[in-house]
Amino acid sequence: DDALDKSNIGNKTVDNYFENGAELGTALNGVYASLQNNNLHGREYFFMHDLRSGEFATGGGQLEGPRAQILIGAQAPSNGLQTGVWNSFYYVVHRANSVIDFAPKVPEDENFEASLKARYVAEAKFLRAYVYYQLLGFWGGVPLMTTHVTDITQTQPRATEQEVYQFITTELTSILNDLPVSYSGNDLGRATRGAAKVLLAKTYMFFGDYTKAKTQLEDVKGMGYSLMNNYFDNFTEEAEFNKESIWEICFTSSGNYNWDPEGNDFGPNESWIRSQEYSAVGWRNLIPSDALLAEFENNDPRLKDNFFFTGDTYGDPANPKTLTDAAQQGNLSNFKGVPQKVSWKKYSVMYKLDPGGFYDRNGMNYRVYRYADVLLLLAECENEVGTPTAAIDYLNQVRARPSVNMPAYPTATYPVNSKAEIFRAIMHERMVELAGEEIRNFDIIRWRKNGKTTFAPLANFKDLMPIPQTEIDNNDKIDQGHQNSGY
Amino acid sequence: QGVLDNKVSLDVMDMEVKTILLEIEKQVPVNFTYRSKLINATRKVSMQVSDARLSEVLDDLFTPSVEFVVVDKEIVLRPAPKTAKRSAPDYIPEIIVSGRIIDENNSPVPGVNILEKGTTNGTTSDVDGRYTLAVQDGNSQLVISFIGYTTQEIVVGTQTVINVQLAPDVVNLSEIVVIGYGTQKRSSVTGAVASVDAKEIAALPVPGVESALQGRIPGVSITNNGSPGTPPIVRIRGIGSITGNSDPLYVVDGFPINQSGGMSTSGVTMGGAPPTNLNSFDTKDIESVEVLKDAAASAIYGSRAANGVVIITTKQGSKDKKMHIDVDSYYGAQTAWKLLDLLNTQEYLRYGTDLVTNAGNALPTRFSNMNDPIYPGASQTYAQTNTDWQDAMFRTAPITQTQVSLSNANEVTKLFTSAGYFKQDGILLGTSFERYSFRLNSESKLSKVFTFGENFNVSYTKTANEIGTSSSATGGNRPQIQHIVHQVPYMPIYDPTLPGGYRAADASDGSDPENPVRNALMDQSKTDLVKFFGTAYIEASITPWLKYKFSAGGDFTTTRTFNDFPIYNDGFRARNTHNLADNRGHFFSPLLSNQITIDKTFGKNVVNLIAVAERQDFKNNFTNSSSQQASNLVHVLRGGLNPSITDGGDTETTLLSYLARVNYEYDGKYLLSASFRRDGFSSFAPGHQWGNFPGVSVGWRISEEEFMKVVTQISELKLRASYGKLGANNIAPFAWQSGIFTSSNYPFNNTPTGGSYFNQLANKELGWETTTMTNYGIDLALWENRFTFSAEYYNRNVDNLLLQIPLAGSLGYAVNYLGNLGKMKNWGYEFVAGYSKATGGVHFNLSANIGITRNEVTDLYIPNSTISAGSNADYGPNNMTRTEAGHPIQGFYGWKTDGIFQNQAEIDAANALDGDASTKYQDNASPGDIRFKDLNNDGVINLLDQQYLGSYLPKFNYGLNFSANYNAFDLTLFVQGVQGNKVYNGTKVLTQGMLRLFGAEKEVLNAWRPDHTNTDIPRAVSGDPNQNTRASDRFVEDGSFLRIKNISIGYNVPSDVLRGFAHGSVRRLRIYVSSQNLVTLTKYSGYDPEIGTRNNTNLTSGIDYGQFPQPRTIMGGIQLGF
Structure with missing residues (x-):
């Protein structure tokens, strides 16, 4: 019978892995890697946010079914896009749980000090908290998986929103000291203390706790971040890890786009597909909504940083091309009463090259958190806690960025004489400053949730997405009765 | 001697x-x-x-x-003939008749009885098959009889030369049946064993023997699936597995061929495992195929037999101790038997304008610039262009095969050797399959005790894969049919101004189908497979009743799939580097087997007993690599950009087996067979590796009883019953473990840094799946076997299913959990009837079979759980199949249509059905959209309004074979079909779904418009806001079909003529013409009703995602014997 006793020479297994710090570190890299996958920041993550933010309109017939349905509020629990996003978020949770669970058994030694182990665990916990924040925003109370699963019976029912909130805030609070304020060299891109504090503040604000949020955001303010002089530097490959950037998801332009739903690959496939999906000369699946275009004040330079108009130049700055109507497939926008073609420029490679048809090698890092967002969140907190002067000051810092240089509040359109007027200015400033950065969807949900607005970005808007049908089918602790209302 | x-x-x-x-x-x-x-x-x-x-x-x-x-x-x-005793004065002979008697292969038959009917006057044929007989007059009839052949009666009339070709009995009861580890007489068989002979196998021009079995055996369902060289789907007695492999075990000359499984531990494909197909074997080398259908018969193969066993026996040396050289060659042409009626340029513009405008979108700019030249400098405009993309992609494709074989035998050695060539081009551009094969089978008597033999086959096959299928995955991974039907008719195929020379729709066209001609002619994906396959054995006859046999065999296969995707720019899509992928695998499976056979007779007791100990290993390794060249002229990986090993693996598994069987027969009436096999397989979790597989069957030959002998019409009547347990082990090595994989990267600071993960939940109790099957059968033969009939009933239950459970997403594992969970049953009835008759120089055989199979999933892992499958955004918004307990596997599942909303008032009325007009009946419904049925009457259409819409499983499968000979002519007609199955017509979603702007079928011109309401085709609106393409009965069609699978007419050049040339060295010359799929009767509206699965995905059988259609073939051939 010895003949039946085979050893697995192809790979290690869970039973003999996590033996040293290097393996734990590699597993942690695997958590980051899964954030890039096709269902998350590589692709569907930005669709999920953007289709529900009111900032985007269909580019035309080329928008595929599952996306088109979300854009018109017709998503069903079987919608493949949101199901993929749900599953992939939990892949990240699983990987993070594994690192957290196995860390205690990894021996510490001179090459793997306790502080590094603590940082690894803290990074994993940050990534897990980040994912739960996303799950919470999209679906509300979700199954709270806090250890990696070892048996199929370990399914969990839906936790309450409050339980998820408690988990995220407790978790983040506990790891703040284990995360460094900054990294250098090939650690750039890892979770920083600033990132954890921004996430913590956003979570507090999601539940209307502006005081606690303000404390965290003020800490971030004290960490040395500042605005880039040029707004557009936040969206180029050349100015990654700049002083405004708090946390980025990393991509490189080597290799083709990787379509894997877990982000796995043997080759150097580390690019993202956004440029292809949105670019003026790409598929142009989504274009800016008329409402978003109308939101920009006259002469706000951020308009041209966010969007391409027919006649603009693009491509190699040394040998620029002129964008034509014909090169932009699909729909027209109505801007200032004129039907015309307007396309997304933010996060498109067209600022420096002509991608010419299908091009999937966008390597610029995705800025998850940047300092301008922090300043605007601070403005909101100050306005809520009753210090309007501070709020106006934060707003004006963002407008005073040299490349933007917009007149300070109050302006004729945006007076700031009351809490409501300041809030209106905050809404406006967030919309134009953070356009298309996958922030507005949760902003709106947060404001609606806390009674700040009843504005719905889309007809048929439902605050929560449906729990995916596959989860209901396969999770014995969730049935049809636990579905979010409206589905 | x-x-x-x-x-x-x-x-x-x-x-x-x-x-x-x-x-x-x-x-x-x-x-x-x-x-x-x-x-x-x-x-x-x-x-x-x-x-x-x-x-x-x-x-x-x-x-x-x-x-x-x-x-x-x-x-x-x-x-003994009694001619010598005949008294001369009885009558005066008037006519002397002579002639020659040949068999179905045109070989002379000595020893045939020729009798004048009603007399004792007769003779026998000589070694050349010749006879001479004096008969009374022209009214005399000759009765020609020979064992194993149908008796013929021929009126002499005015003939003096009567040549006769014998026709084999439909069921030859003295026939020897291969039953695994031995043989048995047909009359003694107690299990459900079906045979197909060499002639039937060779009748069809197919690359592998599986396709040749289609329609031949009831209960065996064969579905051709894909381009040439793609193995068909073979299912014996229903479906054995929900998420695993349901393929049968193939045993070639005693050697079980590896089943490649198909699951892997990492979710990464097991690149090195050779495909489980028989394309490496020349069908013309095959002597017979036996299919073991019931558990008692197949239990001898225990752990791998749950899905049935197909035993293939190749040809041995000549039977008549003469040397034969045979040349067999044909050439044919294949064409698509059906094309769809697609939009032309004018119609496309009209349809496209409706589609886009109704969605409120801007028209593609091209629509207003149709008079532009198709490329800079061209004189032709888009408006003048009307490309027939079907014509560009479908072709008349040649198919040819030639085999030269030599067989010989003398007292010491028997020998069969052959060389063969087969080539089939696909009817779609860019696909083909080609094989070179050589075989040597020999057996020699070394002494009175020892016999040595070997069977050896070496072959090389080359397959050009259809671009867009799994083996040639490109970005979108879409089948070529999809691009053909989606193409824009005003687009040219070629554009000499572009790199690569091909053209596709771009931004100004508002549509983006890939150019299928470019895919087919530029992008090359070729799979080479070299297989050395052989067994050598030595057998010792220790005593007259005791034999020992030792055999050693090996299957050594190397595969290489080379993908060569050049640089191009078609105006929209571009590939900026010449992408090369080289995926290589080695597979080696050695088999060692020791067998003792005892044959003993005691009085009326006949005993056959075998005992076997055997070991088979499976060693598999593979490396996948890729690089990117800057030039289209360089076709090797060396020196390219980004050279990388993209995957690889090395595994070894072992199967240890001990088995025994006894066949016992008493007085030729009472039959018993009992077997037991114990298998240990290394891929299961420790402690769960061994399984026991017993089988027992009994038979009663009622016709041998004295009381039945008075019924002289009945020549055979046998009752059979059997019971057995079988296993299945189609799992990847270490599937029970949770492996750590390092195929993950994250570019911190733009520097790719290795990451690791595990994405499968371990199952340390992973063990055997168990199939239990009972079988009842009856065999009946009448009138000296002229009429034969068999019927079977079986019940097949699978327990501890090796099931890949889709886990709740929240558990975080990307790979489904593999466990012994779930139960399923199949049951069914099978009938075969045959009739043969020879009269007046014509003899014919008619045989028919019908198989009825039913399936039900009886238990899944948790109550009320369901497995949904089939979803693909190009084919509608949701899954098309559902699998749950209490229903047949993967039933089509969706909504029922309920007409079309003709106006807003109807929609408003529907919205008010639940008493609240503000809640929608269907989100986003507009006039012209499909109204779906509110099955639960709650006034809203949602997931709860879905129901089962039919099954891909037919009510029954059937085959009908007619063959007739008249003098030198022969005719074969073979009809095959399935009845009562449903097809989910995904091609119709592509061509009539109107999801977004693409080429379409002409039916879309009949779409609903306010001024055209009398139609069942909904309005054309891009984006499909009402989800008119949701899975519904709109796309479920009757998939029944009847095919004239083969019709063939042959002419045997008379031997008298043959003798006249080449010094008489040509023994036999037959020329024939035949056609495959000449006629297909079906209501199915797609290209072809024979639908398999897409890229072998689970639970998607019968969904037409743009299936490669079966061709119609016309061919001519020649068979020469020397």
Whole structure:
């Protein structure tokens, strides 16, 4: 019978892995890697946010079914896009749980000090908290998986929103000291203390706790971040890890786009597909909504940083091309009463090259958190806690960025004489400053949730997405009765 | 030295003659055949001889009442002719008739009885098959009979030369059946075993034997699936597995071929495992195929037999001890038998304008610039262009095969050797399959005790894969049919101004189908497979009743799939580097087997007993690599950009087996077979590796009972029953473990840094799946076997299913959990009937079979759980199939349509159905959209309004074979079909779904418009806001079809003519024409109703995602014998 006793020479297994710090570190890299996958920041993550933010309109017939349905509020629990996003978020949770669970058994030694182990665990916990924040925003109370699963019976029912909130805030609070304020060299891109504090503040604000949020955001303010002089530097490959950037998801332009739903690959496939999906000369699946275009004040330079108009130049700055109507497939926008073609420029490679048809090698890092967002969140907190002067000051810092240089509040359109007027200015400033950065969807949900607005970005808007049908089918602790209302 | 010179020793007292004959068969390699009605074999004699010549023993036993004729190893016993005793004055002969008697292969048959009907006047044919007989007059009839062949009666009339071709009995009861680890007479078989002979296998021009079995055996369903070289889907008696492999086990000359499984531990494909297909074997080398259908018959293959066993036996040396050289060659042309009616340029513009405008979107700019030249400098405009993309992609494709074989035999050695070539081009551009094969089978007697033999095959196959299928995955991974039907008719195929020279729709066209011609002609994905496959054995006849056999075999296969995707720019899509991928695998499977066989007869008891110990290993390694060249002229990886190993693996698994079987027969009436196999397989979790697989079957030959012998019409009546347990082990090595994979990267600071993960939940109790099957059968033959009939009923239950459970997403594992969970049952009925008749020089055979299979999933892992599958955004918004307990596997599942909303008032009325007009009946419904049925009457259409819409499983499968010979002509007609199955017509979603702007079928011109409401086609609106393309009965069609699978007419050049040239060296010359799929009767509206699965994905059978259609073939061939 010895003949039946085979050893697995192809790979290690869970039973003999996590033996040293290097393996734990590699597993942690695997958590980051899964954030890039096709269902998350590589692709569907930005669709999920953007289709529900009111900032985007269909580019035309080329928008595929599952996306088109979300854009018109017709998503069903079987919608493949949101199901993929749900599953992939939990892949990240699983990987993070594994690192957290196995860390205690990894021996510490001179090459793997306790502080590094603590940082690894803290990074994993940050990534897990980040994912739960996303799950919470999209679906509300979700199954709270806090250890990696070892048996199929370990399914969990839906936790309450409050339980998820408690988990995220407790978790983040506990790891703040284990995360460094900054990294250098090939650690750039890892979770920083600033990132954890921004996430913590956003979570507090999601539940209307502006005081606690303000404390965290003020800490971030004290960490040395500042605005880039040029707004557009936040969206180029050349100015990654700049002083405004708090946390980025990393991509490189080597290799083709990787379509894997877990982000796995043997080759150097580390690019993202956004440029292809949105670019003026790409598929142009989504274009800016008329409402978003109308939101920009006259002469706000951020308009041209966010969007391409027919006649603009693009491509190699040394040998620029002129964008034509014909090169932009699909729909027209109505801007200032004129039907015309307007396309997304933010996060498109067209600022420096002509991608010419299908091009999937966008390597610029995705800025998850940047300092301008922090300043605007601070403005909101100050306005809520009753210090309007501070709020106006934060707003004006963002407008005073040299490349933007917009007149300070109050302006004729945006007076700031009351809490409501300041809030209106905050809404406006967030919309134009953070356009298309996958922030507005949760902003709106947060404001609606806390009674700040009843504005719905889309007809048929439902605050929560449906729990995916596959989860209901396969999770014995969730049935049809636990579905979010409206589905 | 002839068979009759063999030495025999006997010491028997009062033993029946037939038992003595059996005893002689044990000692000497001969078989006796006789008709019990003609020969009194129950006569008892005593005999004592030692080392006597067989001829002397037979003389003692029979002469003078019985004579014997030797044909190869066959000794035919029959009443001695009584011509000598005839008294001359009875009558005066008037006519002398002579002629030659040949068999179905046109070989002369000696020893055939030719009798003048109603008299005792007769003769037998000589070694050349010639005979001469004087008969009374023209009213006389010749009765021509020979064992194993249909008796023919021919009126003499004015003929003086009567040549006769014998026709084999439909079921030859003395036929030897291969049953695994041995053989058995057909009349003694108690399990459900079906045979297909060489002639039927060779009838169809197919790359592998699986396709040749289609329609031949009830209960065996074969579905062709894909481009040439893609193995068909073979299912024996229903479906064995929900998420695993349901393919049968193939055993070639005693060697079980690896089943590649298909699951892997990492979710990464097991690149090195050779495909489980038989394309490496030339079908013309095959002597017979036996299919073991029930558990008792297949339990001898225990752990791998749950899905049935197909035993393939290749040809051995010649039967008549002469050397034969045969050349067999054909050439044919294949075409698509059906095309769709697609939009032309004018219609496309009209349809596209409606589609885009109705969605409120801007028209593509091209629509207003149709008079532009199709490329800079061209004189032709888009408006003047009307490309027929079907015409560009479908072609008349050649198919050809040639085999040269030599067979010979002498007293010491038997030899069969062949060389063959097969080439089939696909009817779609860019696809083909080609094979070179060589075979050598030999067996030699080393001494009285030892025999050495070997079967050896080496072959090379080359497959050009369809671009967009799994083996040639590109970005979108879409089948070529999809691009063909989606293409824009005003687009040119070529554009000489672009890199690569091909053109596709771009931004200004508002549509983006890939150019299928470019895919086919530029992007190359080729799979080479070299297979060395052979077994050598030595057998020792230790005593007349005891044999020991040791055999060693090996299957060595190397595969290489090379993908060569050049640089191009079609105006929209571009590839900026020449992408090369080289995926190579080695597979080696050695088999060692020890077998003891005991054959013993005690009085009326006949016992056959085997015991086997055997070990088979499976070693598999593979490396996938890629790089990118800057030039299209360089076709190797070396020196390219980004050279990388993209995958790889190395595994070894072992199967240890111990088995025994006893076949017992009493008095030729009562039959019993019992077997037991114990298997240990290394891929299961420790402690769960061993499984036991018993089988037992009984039979009662009622026709042998005295009380039945009075019913002379009945020549055979047998009842059978069996029970057995089988296993399945189609799992990847270490599937029970949770492996750590390092195929993950994250570019911190733009520097790729390795990451690791595990994405599968371990199952340390992973063990055998168990199938239990009972079988009841009856065999009936009437009128000396002219009519035969068999019926079977079976019940097949699978327990501890090796099921890949889709886990709740929240558990975080990307790979489904593999466990022994779930139960499923299949049950069914099978019928075969045959009739053969020969009269007046015409003889014909008619056989028909029908298989009825039913399936039900009886239990899944958790109550009320469901597995949904089929979803693909190009084919609608949701899954098309659902699998749950209490229903057949993967039923089509969706909504029922309920007409079309004709106006807003109807929609408003529907919205108010639940008493609240503000809640929508269907989100986003507008006039012209489909109204779906509110099955639960809650006034809203949602997931709860879905229901089962039918099954891909047919109500029954059938086959009908007719063959007839008249003089030198022969005719074969083979009809095959399925009835009562449904197809989910995904191609119709592509061509009529109107999801977004693409080419379409002309039916879309009939779409609903306010001024055109009398239609069942909904409005054209891009984006499909009402989800008119949701899974519904709109796309579920009747998939029944009847095919004339083969019709063939042949002409045998008469031997008299042949003798006239080439110094008479040509023994036989047949020329024939035949056609495959000449006629297909079906209501299915797509290209072809024979739908398999897409890229072998689970639970998507019968969904037409743009299936490669089956061709119609017309061919001519020549068969030469020397």
